[in-house]
Amino acid sequence: MNWSISFEPLISWPLLALALVPLALLALVGLWFRQRGSVFRFIALLALAAALFNPVFLNEEREPLKSVVALVVDRSQSQDIGDRTKQTDEALAGLQQRLGRFKQFDVRVVEAGKSEAAEERTETRLFGALEGAFRDVPPSRIGGAIMITDGEVHDAPPGAPDFNAPLHALITGNDHEKDRRIRFENAPRFGLVGKPLDMTYRVISTENETGPVDVRVSVNGEQVAVEHATVGQAMPLQVTIPGAGRNIVELAIDREPGELTDTNNRAIALIDGIRENLRVLLVSGEPHAGERTWRNLLKSDASVDLVHFTILRPPEKQDGTPINELSLIAFPTRELFVEKIKDFDLIIFDRYQHRDVLPILYYDYISEYVEKGGALLIAAGPEYAGESSIARTPLMAALPAMPTGEVVDKAFYPRLTELGQRHPVTRGLDGSATEPPRWSRWFRTIGVQNPEGEVVMKGADNRPLLLLDRKGEGRVGMLLSDQGWLWARGFEGGGPHVQLYRRIAHWLMKEPELEEERLTADGRG
Known part of the structure; x- marks a missing residue:
């Protein structure tokens, strides 16, 4: 027990002094001149002061608080090598036993570096764990910390740690361990598709060895090169990004005899491939209400370079007008479909029919273009069901459905199929979740038979309306109605034509965000 006295005045100290000091002076003057009753007045003043000071007697019972000692245990993947886990567990048990003998210590065990989920990073952040262990402890109670680790710490401060208490480390492993690892020194997050990308990497050895080493370079799981590197030196690397979206660049070296582990003999970099502007060729067979819908949509997309031709004067139209008096330009068929066809990411035939504008051989070139990775969209109108249908040309090899010759003029709501959902x-x-869908009707469907690929939308009488298919390395889409412009014009409230048309175009051009089975990757370790 500790007894003490404390004053808790009834009024503030300044007011107390203002009241008592003049009275004390008067009492002292009376005592000095030995006035009658001055002693009693002085005693009364002391009693008044004692009452105003309000003295309080305290009886304190104190219990000493324990000092907190943290044991920070490294549980990262590198601790699983050899017998490091056993050494760690034995060291932890020994420290707990020894520190447990001292009643003045509160021992806390904190484990760090162990990932609880596949997407988490497995960096060894012991100093972050150390800070968390003492977050609720006042500085006066921090007794110290001991780290049990293999020495690989990713958040070690560059200088002396900001820790005002003893800090010790027990290092697991053996003195003569040998290991090599590879890492990226510079790996950009983005790169242009089809363009070389400069990177740097380094092979590091625990024994500070030098010499040549072969490094295997893989992109998206496919080995593309073998580089000759020098251990300990930063080496340049140039890779070509093959596709848009997430790309994985992997470096790997062989395991040497006696090497501790080959887990760190690989390094990966995740690079997002960015395409330069997508080139689209839009060929409209004739002017019609839906032509402007496709044109406006593609022109409004900043990532698309559009080349658009509309056939205004087919070859069979001969009215005697001299060529030099026509304001039309010739359709550069050879330039577009022979010389530069590979430059286009997507070709759209909008209500196009075979009218000898394209030589019959050029349809073979288009089919070959699709087989080798190109994209083709048929926006069909009544012409697709007629005698001049492009389905009657060599292009039929690339088409997902053949026409029946039937044009169904009947009002219907475009609906998603079960697959389309x-x-x-x-x-x-937008609008597909209700029945009927919250968009306007269309009034024409082109009949087809034996559809291939995936039917994602259906039209009148549950006929196929939107087909998506793969041909070789390329993709083909077929929209079996020319009524999409009704949505664009706001008929009966319109519909999501921009959303639908843009998704169709970007899926055909293999944009990764629209892949049916989209895989994402993340680097750990």
């Missing part, structure tokens, strides 16, 4: 092109299309 899951497909990234039509999934979650």
Whole structure:
């Protein structure tokens, strides 16, 4: 027990002094001149002062607080090598036993570096764990900390740690361990598709060895090169990004005899491939209401370079007008479909029919273009069901459905099929969640037979309306109605034509965000 006295005045100290000091002076003057009753007045003043000071007697019972000692244990993947886990567990048990003998210590065990989920990073952040262990402890109670680790710490401060208490480390492993690892020194996060990307990497050895080493370079799981590197030196690397979206560049070296582990003999870099502007060729067979819808949509997309031709004067139209008096330009068929066809990411035939504008051989070139990775979209109108249909040309090899010759002029609501409700092109299309859908009707469907690929939208009488298919390395889409412009014009409230048309175009051009089975990767370690 500790007894003490404390004053808790009834009024503030300044007011107390203002009241008592003049009275004390008067009492002292009376005592000095020995006035009658001055002693009693002085005693009364002391009693008044004692009452105003309000003295309080305290009886304190104190219990000493324990000092907190943290044991920070490294549980990262590198601790699983050899017998490091056993050494760590034995060291932890020994420290707990020894520190447990001292009643003045509160021992806290903190484990760090162990990932609880596949997407978490497995960096060894012991100093972050140390800070967390003492977050609720006042500085006066921090007794110290002991780290049990293999020495690989990713958040070690560059200088002396900001820790005002003893800090010790027990290092696991053996003195003569040998290990090599590879890491990226410079790896940009983005790169242009089809363009070389400069990177740097380094091979590091625990024994500070030098000499040559072969490094295997893989992009998206496919080995593309073997580089000759020098251990300990930063080496340049140049890779070509093959596609848009997430790309994985992996470096790997062989395991040497006696090497501790080959887990760190690989390094990966995740690079997002960015395409330069997508080139689209739009060929309209004739002027019609829906032509401007496609044109406006593609022109409004900043990532698309559009080349658009509309056939205004087919070859069979001969009215005697001299060529030099026509304001039309010739359709550069050879330049577009032979010389530069590979430059286009997507070709759209909008209500196009075979009218000898394109030589019959050029349809073979288009089919070959699709087989080798190109994209083709048929926006069909009544012409697709007629005698001049492009389905009657060599292009039929690339088409997902043949026409029946039937044109169904009947009002209907475009609806998603069961597959279309899951497909990234039509999934979650604005207005599709209600029945009937919250968009306007269309009034024409082109009949087809034996559809291939995926039917994601259906039209009148549950006929196929939107087909998506793969041909070789390329993709083909077929929209079996020319009524999409009704949505663009706001008929009966319109519909999500921009969302639908853009998704169709970008799926055909293999944009990764619209892949049916989209895989994402993340680097750990």
